[in-house]
Every structure is written in C-alpha cells, then in structure tokens.
Amino acid sequence: MKELSLFLGCLVPNRYPGIELATKLCLAKLDIDCTDLAGASCCPAPGVFRSFDRTTWLTLASRNIVLSEQMNRDMLTICNGCFSTLADANRSIKEDKDSKEDVNRHLEKIGKEIKGDIDVRHIIEYLYEEYGPEKISSYVERQLDIRVAVHYGCHLIKPTKERGLGNFERPGFFDELVTALGATSVEYPDKMACCGAGGGVRSSMKDKSLKMTEAKLSRIKEAEVDCIVNSCPFCHMQLGEGQSEIKEQMQIEYDIPVLHYTQLLGLALGFPAEMLGIDTNIEKNRKFMDILDAGMEC
Amino acid sequence: MTDKNTGETETMERIQNASIDALRCIQCGVCSGSCPSGRHTTLNIRKLVKIAGKNTDILNNKELWMCTTCYNCQERCPRDIGIVDILLDIRAISVQNGNIHPEHRIVCEMLLEYGHAVPINEHTRANRVNIGLEELPETVHKYEDGLEEVKSLLASCGFRKLIEQNES
Numbered sequence: 001m002k003e004l005s006l007f008l009g010c011l012v013p014n015r016y017p018g019i020e021l022a023t024k025l026c027l028a029k030l031d032i033d034c035t036d037l038a039g040a041s042c043c044p045a046p047g048v049f050r051s052f053d054r055t056t057w058l059t060l061a062s063r064n065i066v067l068s069e070q071m072n073r074d075m076l077t078i079c080n081g082c083f084s085t086l087a088d089a090n091r092s093i094k095e096d097k098d099s100k101e102d103v104n105r106h107l108e109k110i111g112k113e114i115k116g117d118i119d120v121r122h123i124i125e126y127l128y129e130e131y132g133p134e135k136i137s138s139y140v141e142r143q144l145d146i147r148v149a150v151h152y153g154c155h156l157i158k159p160t161k162e163r164g165l166g167n168f169e170r171p172g173f174f175d176e177l178v179t180a181l182g183a184t185s186v187e188y189p190d191k192m193a194c195c196g197a198g199g200g201v202r203s204s205m206k207d208k209s210l211k212m213t214e215a216k217l218s219r220i221k222e223a224e225v226d227c228i229v230n231s232c233p234f235c236h237m238q239l240g241e242g243q244s245e246i247k248e249q250m251q252i253e254y255d256i257p258v259l260h261y262t263q264l265l266g267l268a269l270g271f272p273a274e275m276l277g278i279d280t281n282i283e284k285n286r287k288f289m290d291i292l293d294a295g296m297e298c
Numbered sequence: 299m300t301d302k303n304t305g306e307t308e309t310m311e312r313i314q315n316a317s318i319d320a321l322r323c324i325q326c327g328v329c330s331g332s333c334p335s336g337r338h339t340t341l342n343i344r345k346l347v348k349i350a351g352k353n354t355d356i357l358n359n360k361e362l363w364m365c366t367t368c369y370n371c372q373e374r375c376p377r378d379i380g381i382v383d384i385l386l387d388i389r390a391i392s393v394q395n396g397n398i399h400p401e402h403r404i405v406c407e408m409l410l411e412y413g414h415a416v417p418i419n420e421h422t423r424a425n426r427v428n429i430g431l432e433e434l435p436e437t438v439h440k441y442e443d444g445l446e447e448v449k450s451l452l453a454s455c456g457f458r459k460l461i462e463q464n465e466s
Contacts, residue, residue, distance in 0.1 A: 040437050048415070053393070203401045208335070
C-alpha cells in the first residue's frame, strides 16, 4: 500500500465541489495520506471517449497515471467512471507491452513516460479493503439513524473479472460501509440496475436514459428510504438532477435526497451538512437537511 | 475497384475482426434479458451480437448508442463473449465513418478545448469559494501547461482530426 493522490475528474470539482470537500475532510479525519494530483485532466470518460478512439482514451488516461507515478503514489478516484477508465488503462499498460509502447510514443512528445508501477483505487474499495467497516465505525462521532438505498453503479464492480471485487449480483461491501455509520441499508428490487446515464446515453438520448432512471427511482421510492447513497458523481447527477428532469418530462415527482458516500461519511464523522455541500447537491436535499435537524433535536 | 469499394472492404474487415468473438454466440437471449436499456428502448443486444460481423449496415444502427455499458450482458453471457467490448469497437469504427451524435461531438469539443468533458462554470466557481475551496480545482483548469500537454496528446492521437471530420 502506497500513499495516495486524489484524482478529481470532471463532475466533482466542476459541478459538485461539496463532494470534493467532503472527500478531503474525510481523508484527513481518517488519517489517510492523500495529496492533490496537480494538473490532471478528464480521465477521459469511458462512455464517449473510449467508444470513439481507444488510443486517445488510453493515452490521456496514461498521462493522468504518470502524474501520480511521478509522486510515487497510488491514485484514488471518487467516481465509478474515472475508476473504470484509469483502472482499465493501468491494467492495459501493465499487461500489454504493445499498448505501453504505443502510448509512450505519444507521451514522449510531452516529455513523459508511463512505467506501470502504481495502482488505481476507488474510495469505496479502498476504505473497505484497507480500513474495513469496523475501523470506520470506530471513527464515527454521530450515528446516522436513517434508511439508505445504496446504489453501487455499474463500473465500480463490473467487469467483475477485471475489478476482482466479487460477484455483481449480490455484493455487500458498500452496504457494510454504510451500516458502519449506524445507518440501515435497505434492500430494494433492481438494486444493481444501471442509473441510465452511462455509455454516452444521457448526453445524446436523455429521454431514454431518464426512463431507466425513473424505473430505478420508483423501486427506491417503494422501499421508503431517507436517501440514496452513491459512489459516482455521474450516477449522483442522474439520480439527483434526473428527478427534476423526470418531473418536467413525465410529471412524476420524486422527492429523494441523493448523497455521495463521502458526504454520508462526513456527517457520521461529525462535520456539519453545510461543510459537505449536501445542501447544494440538489434542491431536494433540503428534505434531507430537515431529517438531520429533526434527528439532532431528539 | 474504386477507392470507395476499397474503403468499404477495409471497414468490413475491421468489423469482422472486432466481432470475431460474437461467432460463438448461441442466441440464448440472456444478454437481452439482462439489459436495462432494452427494457425501455429498442436496443436488442442479442440481435446486435447476431448481426455484428455480417455487413456494414450495423455502423448506422442507432441502437449502438443506446447501450449504457453496464456490462450485465457480458457478465451473464454463458459463452463468456465480450459483448460490450465488441460494441465499443464497432462504435469506434462507426465514428471513424463519420457517425457522430451532435451531443457527443459537443462533449468531445469540450475535451479538446478545456481538457474536461464537463468544464467548470461561473456558478460552480462561486460555489467552490462559498464552501471554502479554491475557485479553480487542482486540474488542468488551473495548470495551463498541463492543458497544453493534453492538447498535444489529443493532436498526436488524431483525436482532433477525428472530431473535426464531416463537421457541419
């Protein structure tokens, strides 16, 4: 295990800075040595860019990985899409000599070279493997007595052969990290179903992607939860902003708060919701603030 | 043989190479039954796998772009066929033949200009400062030399040319 560098990606710093701050506060509180990865770009996102041109996708990902290699730190991602790109690219570099040589021919032009000597981690996977639910719970200052719909998202765990986090049909590690905070992870049908955003579908066929989201939200609504917790800002956007878009397009109103795991963890570690950007996530999260306030008064 | 025909033959060869794994498909339908998009759109992934290497018509198939790349089909395929990987390779051939959604082109242009698919905006700049972060994150938004490196690589890989092809 090496020290970490924090890979921000696009959506977190540029749309959900509360997740960035929550992540940094949590890492510091848990005494995890993680520094900024200065000068990183888009991972680049697997949906469109990998579809368009694998060489470009692999080369830009490699430049990001090189920045972390130069610090001799493993990369920490807080997004399933970034994890998908960077972990897959890193594996290609380590296992495929031709890909590595091809990428380095491009990187040479900017005076860089990829070696393939670090690992790429996702914060959920990292916290589970390196800390574990028990150690996490020992840091909890505020037990969260709430019902949570955990949304794993597709690329945290699939393709399972590459990820090595077990079977995707009934995983448990993310749920365990949620219950470690005092919360209840509520089972619901189609829990492992896609949010509907990936693969470039949200950007080019929003109405179709929202149909998938609506189906998922309807299952979550039936489960009567206080919030949805995700591990990916793209799922976060689709399940959060998607509620407003669904209301507009389908006249179906959902009122479910959406949090990234780092924000839920931050609450449990004792940080106020305002510091974690929870009130700025989506409008609907005001409801979640009310739930928290009510809990404080009890 | 005309240049056009030569081009088509090369494209056909590329499609066949990309989808050779699909020849092992037994058309059991587990992929379609597992597809979240297939429940709500016209995407029939079983049919796409069936026609994958047959002709160049697949390059214009709108269903190629309805896949969210969730990997359910690939995970559950009893023949262990790399369905999503095949689909991604066929998408790339389709893009090289000029089939680019206008919305996807915009996302690509963002990457070409800012180094991010979703660049920062005024609202988030203000929001970052409000919650106590620096106005610009520690990315190529802040480091111009880093952005120049990204742009050099995008040119070196031919991505700029790919996106600018057939631009209307």
